[in-house]
Amino acid sequence: MTDMRVDQHNRLDEQLLLFMDQLEALEEKRHKLNSLIEEGWFSIAKARYSMGNKQVSVLQYASEMEPLVHVEASLLAGGTAEFKCERRENKTEEPKNNTIEDIGAKETGWRRINTKQKGVKEEEQDTDPQVKTKAESSTPEHRDPLKWFGILVPQNLKQAQSAFKEVITLSAEIASLQSAILATRKEMQMKEKQEKTEKTKPEIKEE
Amino acid sequence: MPGRGKLIAVIGDEDTCTGFLLGGIGELNKNRKPNFLVVEKDTSITEIEETFKSFLARSDIGIILINQFIAEMIRHAIDAHMESIPAVLEIPSKEHPYDASKDSILRRAKGMFSAEDFR
Numbered sequence: 001m002t003d004m005r006v007d008q009h010n011r012l013d014e015q016l017l018l019f020m021d022q023l024e025a026l027e028e029k030r031h032k033l034n035s036l037i038e039e040g041w042f043s044i045a046k047a048r049y050s051m052g053n054k055q056v057s058v059l060q061y062a063s064e065m066e067p068l069v070h071v072e073a074s075l076l077a078g079g080t081a082e083f084k085c086e087r088r089e090n091k092t093e094e095p096k097n098n099t100i101e102d103i104g105a106k107e108t109g110w111r112r113i114n115t116k117q118k119g120v121k122e123e124e125q126d127t128d129p130q131v132k133t134k135a136e137s138s139t140p141e142h143r144d145p146l147k148w149f150g151i152l153v154p155q156n157l158k159q160a161q162s163a164f165k166e167v168i169t170l171s172a173e174i175a176s177l178q179s180a181i182l183a184t185r186k187e188m189q190m191k192e193k194q195e196k197t198e199k200t201k202p203e204i205k206e207e
Numbered sequence: 208m209p210g211r212g213k214l215i216a217v218i219g220d221e222d223t224c225t226g227f228l229l230g231g232i233g234e235l236n237k238n239r240k241p242n243f244l245v246v247e248k249d250t251s252i253t254e255i256e257e258t259f260k261s262f263l264a265r266s267d268i269g270i271i272l273i274n275q276f277i278a279e280m281i282r283h284a285i286d287a288h289m290e291s292i293p294a295v296l297e298i299p300s301k302e303h304p305y306d307a308s309k310d311s312i313l314r315r316a317k318g319m320f321s322a323e324d325f326r
Contacts, residue, residue: 019316023316026313027307030305030307033298034298034299034304034305037223037226037298037299038299040226041222041226041301044222044225044226045222056225057221057225058221058224058225058245061228061233063235064235065228065233065234065235065241066234067214067215067231067232067233067234067242068231068232069215069230069231069232070211070212070213070214070269071212071213071214071215071269071270072212072213073212073213073269073292073293075291075292079291080291081291081292081294083269083270083294084212086212087231145228145229145230145231145233146229157229160226160229161229161230163226164226164227164229164230165230165231167226167227167230168215168227168230168231168232171215171270171272171296171298172215172270174296175269175270175294175296178294178296178312179291179294181312181316182291182312182315182316183291185315185316
């Protein structure tokens with residue numbers, strides 16, 4: 001009986017230590033998140049100063065938006081939710097750039113071999129895929145939100161973007177940690193209640 | 208959409224929303240409903256609360272980020288939300304720094320060290 005109790009106490013102690021560790025990790029991450037957000041705001045404010053007051057506001061938001069970030073949410077045992085941040089980088093842009101480069105190289109090759117008239121025809125044919133790739137890249141799907149605010153945006157806005165990108169990944173980590181903390185707390189409370197009921201039982205018997 | 212991750216929603220002031228949208232979380236779905244709400248001076252509390260509840264009801268949202276001063280306005284709604292998905296995260300705003308003692312999650316976690324637990 002006493003062995004059981006010692007074991008239970010040890011388990012409760014372990015849980016409490018885990019709980020404290022989780023809280024400490026949360027505070028650390030929170031601190032980092034807050035300073036990153038602050039950094040982002042400073043950069044936005046600087047960009048606004050150089051671009052003009054109304055140039056970085058709600059009015060510039062695109063009419064069509066596609067998310068570039070997703071969180072993979074999964075429910076673990078004990079009701080804990082885990083969030084993993086997945087960023088869809090502009091991977092599609094790279095092959096497109098390559099195709100444009102390839103077309104350019106072929107063109108110069110053809111021009112050297114063919115006569116003037118033929119060269120003009122080939123040029124016409126070759127320009128078509130170029131136009132297509134341009135049209136594809138301008139679809140809202142892979143648009144960088146930075147472009148809402150203009151093509152040549154100040155460096156500060158780019159800094160703000162990278163700060164907020166980090167904030168997003170960090171917020172997913174914090175969300176998982178919060179969920180884990182709540183689950184640990186729930187478990188501890190359950191165990192404590194169990195122990196209390198076990199303690200009271202023998203007292204009643206003795207009486 | 209099946210096989211795709213969930214979204215991150217934001218309820219915040221203009222700069223907070225701008226920042227997170229720059230980070231690439233913004234979405235306008237088929238019904239042109241956004242996953243963010245820019246809270247301005249004239250935004251009513253009922254509007255904020257309704258948007259928050261609509262975000263909770265959406266199955267494609269995984270995390271809701273909300274400025275802490277806005278969370279204070281609809282504290283009852285946040286306290287009532289007990290599910291782990293979507294997770295609600297309180298973030299600071301320009302005028303109001305983050306205060307851990309106001310955070311719903313931390314208050315819940317702290318609850319276990321209240322006087323009642325030691326009786």
